[in-house]
Amino acid sequence: xxxxxxxxEDKMMSRREFLRIPRAKNDVILILDKEKCTxxxxxxxxxxxxxxxxxxxxxxxxxxxxxxxxxxxxxxxCEKSCPEDCLQMIGQEPEKKKIGREPxxxxxxxxxxxxxxxxxxFPQAMVKKLESKLFMIKExxxxxHLCSSCRMxxxxxxxxxxxxx
Numbered sequence: 360x361x362x363x364x365x366x367x368e369d370k371m372m373s374r375r376e377f378l379r380i381p382r383a384k385n386d387v388i389l390i391l392d393k394e395k396c397t398x399x400x401x402x403x404x405x406x407x408x409x410x411x412x413x414x415x416x417x418x419x420x421x422x423x424x425x426x427x428x429x430x431x432x433x434x435x436x437c438e439k440s441c442p443e444d445c446l447q448m449i450g451q452e453p454e455k456k457k458i459g460r461e462p463x464x465x466x467x468x469x470x471x472x473x474x475x476x477x478x479x480x481f482p483q484a485m486v487k488k489l490e491s492k493l494f495m496i497k498e499x500x501x502x503x504h505l506c507s508s509c510r511m512x513x514x515x516x517x518x519x520x521x522x523x524x
Contacts, residue, residue: 375407387431387433387448387449387450388428388448388449389411389426389428389431389437389446389447389448389449389465390446390447390448390449391424391445391446391447391465391466392443392445392446392447393445393466394445395443395444395445396424396443396445396466396484397443397482397484397485397488398422398424398466398468398481398482398484398485399442399443399482399485400413400424401440401441401442402424402437402440402441402446403424404440405436405437405439405440406436406437407432407434407436408430408431408432408434409430410426410427410428410429410430410431410432411424411425411426411427411437412424412425412427412462413425414462414464415470415479419469420469420470420472420479421467421468421469421470422467422468422469422470422482423464423466423467423468424464424465424466425462425463425464425465426462426463426464426465427461427462427463428463433448435448443488468482468483468484469482469483470482470483471483471486471503471504473504473505473506473509474504474505474509475505475506475509475512475513476506476508476509478506480503480504480506481503486503486504489503490503
C-alpha cells in the first residue's frame, strides 16, 4: 500500500502564484462587447499576465483598453472580473490563429473632464451608463461632470445660498 506524501505548508502555493504559472496558450481570442463596456478597467487590474492593459493618450484625451494575445494564457480571469459581463473568450481554429506581438485596442473612448477645473474623470461610456441608470429611477441629481473637489465646492455654495435666503 502506497501513501501520498504531503508537502510542508511552506512549500504550498498561493492562488495568485498558481495563476502566474506560464501555461500553454489556448487557441482563443478575446471579444469585447463595446455597447456594454464602460471602460472601468477591472479586467486589466485582475489580468494575471498583464495581457490586458490601460492606455491614455493625453493629447487626444482618449482612453484605451489594450489586449496582447501573445502573452494571454486564456485563464478567463478577465471574463469573471467584468461587472458588465462584456468580455468573452472564443475558441479559434488553429489555421486562423494569428498571435500578434503588438497590443490591439479593444476599447476606445474619450475621457470626460470636470466642467469647472478640467481634470480628467472617467471614460464617457461609464458616465452615460450611470446617467441612464439614474435617469430610470428619476434621481439624476448626481453631478457626474464635476470632480469631487468641485462637487464639494458647489454643494457648499448651494448651502450658503439657501442659508442667506
